[in-house]
Amino acid sequence: MVGISLAGAGLGFAIAPGQAAALAPIIEPQNGIYIGLDFNHADTVALANSPIPGMLNQPLLSAGAEIDPASRYWYPDRTAIWGRFSDLVDEAALTPNGSVGLALVDPAQFRGYNIIVAQTLN
Template identity: 40%
Template sequence: MGIRTAVAASAIALGGAAIAASAGAGQAAAFTPVIAPEDGIYLGVDLDHNETVALQRSPLVGMLNGPLTTDGLFYVDEKSVYQGGVEIDGIRYQEDLDFAGVTGEAASTRSGTISLAVVDPAVFAGSRYVILQVLG
């Protein structure tokens, strides 16, 4: 694992914990961790809408923008303004995506969410990270 992967993986885990801690007093659940090595997912988090908004408002989105944009595989909602690009083997590739923009779009909708994970590049088309956007 390279230093960029290690830093981004740590940031995902720490960022999820920080968002969960600050998402609001009285909320029962925190972010949902995802670990599924059998599916090629080493470490991931599913953020609810409040956590997605908190991520977008934090400096963490800027720190993650570089590695997640250059080495990430994005699955964007069909209603996203980022739809388009080229579809190869059922995966849509878009050249002008960035993590901050995709997260901002999810945060600005009524129930948009983001999930992100550190994944096995052999399983995910050479990408180290997967970002899933749901606009609700």
Template identity: 35%
Template sequence: MSIRTAVVALGIALGGAAFAVSAGAGQAAAITPVVAPQDGIYFGVVLDHGETVALQHSPLVGMLNGPLTNEGLFYLDEKSVYNGGQEVDGVVYNDYLEFSGVTAEAAASRSGWIAIALVDPASFAGSPYAIRQVLG
């Protein structure tokens, strides 16, 4: 699979996730799109707590688990159980880290949320995806 195909596939998946999560989160849903090419962020979405919970309870978390776990760069909350692991070239690797687990942890916290973005691999340690987790 070429990088262009991967980007298009993830873009479609993120768009579908944004639609499905906003539909499941009710009228107060407010998925926030993020585009910041100057920072190496091509496109992303910030999911509030309700949207994070809705994503965790949807089949999309399983579909995104593979590519985001294998190729994603995670920025975890300092209270996350997934912090730790081996640091290589400034990137911490944790064998037990999965996108679904990071999402579940944020959904289970009082006001946790996640953000997912397609990013410039040159700016993000070779990863095409960045995932940020904040716990409440």
């Protein structure tokens, strides 16, 4: 498996309750986030059951990531992640209340990355 390097920056994807806020857009240019999508658990499950994560594995190989400390995809030294985008989505989908987020970000604020993937397993 190809590794995804860590973003190293605090990127908070807030999970909004309720159906209307199921897929929440994030636009925070002042924080280096040009545009992002925050998926709630139901949408993360739907995303995991779609072909999209597999299609994004290759383009997101050099993406930064901020994943849950409980994820099984950490390298033993916790400096990098050994999973693919689809692995992170599947893990979140299989965890009650797990979710993912994806954002296009300012590389100057995110260690050179243009894309950041966030995963929450709580």
